[in-house]
Amino acid sequence: MTSLTLTDIKKSYGPVDVIHGVDLRIEPGELVVFVGPSGCGKSTLLRMIAGLEPISGGELRIGGQRMNDRPASERGIAMVFQSYALYPHMSVRKNMSFGLETARMPKAEIGQRVQKAAEILQIVPLLDRKPKQLSGGQRQRVAIGRAIVRDPQVFLFDEPLSNLDAELRVQTRVEIAKLHADIGATMIYVTHDQVEAMTLADRIVVLRGGKIEQAGTPLEIYNQPANRFVAGFIGSPKMNFLEASVSRRIGKEVELDLAGTQLVLRNDDAVAFGVRPEHLKVGADCGTSLGQMTVTHVEQLGGQTIVYGRFPDHQQIVATLDGQRSVTTGDQLPLSADLAQCHVFDAEGRRAAALAA
C-alpha cells in the first residue's frame, strides 16, 4: 500500500496544454476514480502516473519517492488497458508471467503467483489458451491477472470495462470492488461512466479540460457539488437547472423569481437553481412549491417513472418519480422540493453555500 502525491502536474503536447496543473494526494489503499467528459485528460493523467507519457511539469511521488523520470517498470505500478493489450501470440499463462520472467524471478515462484492470481480470478482452466480463444470478459480477467501477479503498489485502470456488455460490466465492476477489498492496494480507475464512479470509488476526482473540478467521496460529490459542471455531470437524469432572477434583496437575503414562483434564499448572486430529478415531488404539500409542470413526455422504467416537461415560462424540467405513475402527456403536475436538497449557482457556476428553508 502506497500513497501518491501529484503536485502541480502539467502536460503539454507541443504548444497545446492538456493538463493544467493537477494537485492531488491519494492515500494508501484508496480507490480513486477519475471521471470527466471525453478529452478532459483522464487517460493522459493516468499515463503520466504510469510512466507511459513524459510529465511536462510538476512532481509525481509514489510512496514518497519522486518518480517523474523513472521508467514505467520501476514505479511499482501495473496497468489494465482499455484494449486489454494482451500479447496475442502468448498463452494466458505466458501473458501473466512475461513481466516476472523479464524480472528473472525463479520459475517456481512465477508458477505459484500465476496460479494464485488465476484462482482469485477463476481463470485456471483458461491458462493454456491464447487470448483469441477467450471472450471479452475472460480477456479482461487475464488483463487484471497480469496486473495482479506483479504484486504492484498501485493498480491503474483505464476504462477497463468499456468493451464489455452491460451485464458483464456490472459483474466485473463488483469483482473489481471485491479485489480492492481483498488485496487492499492503492488503485486509480479511469472511467466516464458515472455509475462506475459512484459505486467503486472511495473518492471521485471530477476532471474537466485538464483541471480538477472537484475531488471528494461519491456522496459529497452528489450532495455538495462544487459547481454547476459537477452537479450536472454526476446524476442521471442530469440535474435540472432553472434560470432564476433576483427579484428583491433584503440585507443578505434574496428573493428569487423562479419560473413565477417566489423563493426566499439566504444568498447573494444566485442565478441558477438546481434540483435533481429524483428530488422533485408531485403535490403542493411536500416541501417548497416550485410551480406547475406541463408534461411533454413520459418514460416508464417499471420501478420509476421519468417525466419530462416545461414550466409556464417554457424552461425544461425532468422529474424522476418513484413507482409506476399514471401520467400522460399534457398533464399538469404541481412540483415541489425540499430546499435542503436544492442548489443555487452563481454567475460563474460556483455553488452557493446554504439555502434557507
Added chain:
Amino acid sequence: MAVDETLHYRAPVWSRLRGQLAGYGFLSPWLIGFFALTFGPAVSSLYLSLTDYSLMSSPRWVGAGNYVQIAQVDPRFRAAMNVTFTYVLLSVPLKLIFALAIAVLLNKGLKGLNWFRAIFYLPSLIGGPVAIAVLWRQVFASDGIINQVLMSVFGYEGPSWIANPDTAIYTLVALAVWQFGSSMIIFLAGLRQIPQDMYEAASIDGASRTRQFFKITLPLLTPVIFFNAVILTIDAFKAFTPAFVISDGSGGPIDSTLFYTLYLYQEAFMNFRFGYASALAWVLVAIIAGFTALSFFSAKYWVHYDD
C-alpha cells in the same frame, strides 16, 4: 431425405446455365488470356518436355529421356543448381534481415520518414532490372567504384569481382540484397499494424527494447516474414536478368553465374533444345513447389496468426 429435398428445389439445368452465362461472359477476357497465354503454353511445354524438339523438325517423343539426362548426366545442370541454391540461400535471408532492419529503423518515427522511405525504395524502382544490372557491372568492374574506394581508402587493389569465378555470384547476391525496398515496405506496413499498447504493456512489464523486439515485434511479424520469405524465395529461384546482363548471357566466368533460368534460356534459345529446356522448366516448377510446400508446412511451427 434432406438431399432429396435440395434436389427437388433445384432449377432445371438450362435455366441455371443461362444465369451463369453472364458471369462467364464477364470473365471471358481473363479466361481467354489465361488459356491462351498461361495454361496453354504450360500444357504444351509439359508435352514438349517429353520430346526432342529443335524448332526445325517436329517434336520426337522420347518419354522420360530428358528428365533422366537431367538427373544423371548433365554437369551444367549441377552447376546451375549450385549457383541457384547459393543465390537463393544467401540472398533471401540477407535480404529479409536487411529489409527488416531498415524497416525497424524507419519505424522509430524518424523525421522525414517519407523521404527515407522513398530513398530506400528507389533501388527497387528505378529503371527496371536491366538498367540496375548494367549499373552493377560498372560498380564491381575492375576499375569500378568498389575498387576505387578500396584503393583510395585501404590502398588495396581489388580483383575484378565480376570476372572472378569465386566472387561473381556474390556480386549478384549483393545486387539482390540491395533491392530490398519492396520487402521493406511490406515490413514497414506490418510494423505499423502492431498496436502501440503492446509495447506499453511490455515496458510496464520491464522489457527492454531488445527484449521487446524479440518477444513482441518479431513473433507478431512472423506472418509478414513468412509472406516475404515465400515471395522472395520464388523470385530468387526465377531470377534471370541480373546474371544475364552481368555475364552477357554466358553465365560465366566458368558457369559461376549460371542461374537455373539462364541455363534454361541457353538450352532453348541458343542450343534450340526446346524439349530439354521444357523439362528443365518443369524441374524448376517442382523445386519451387517443393520449397513452397515446405515453407507452408513449417509455418505451423513458427508463424503466429492473429485471428
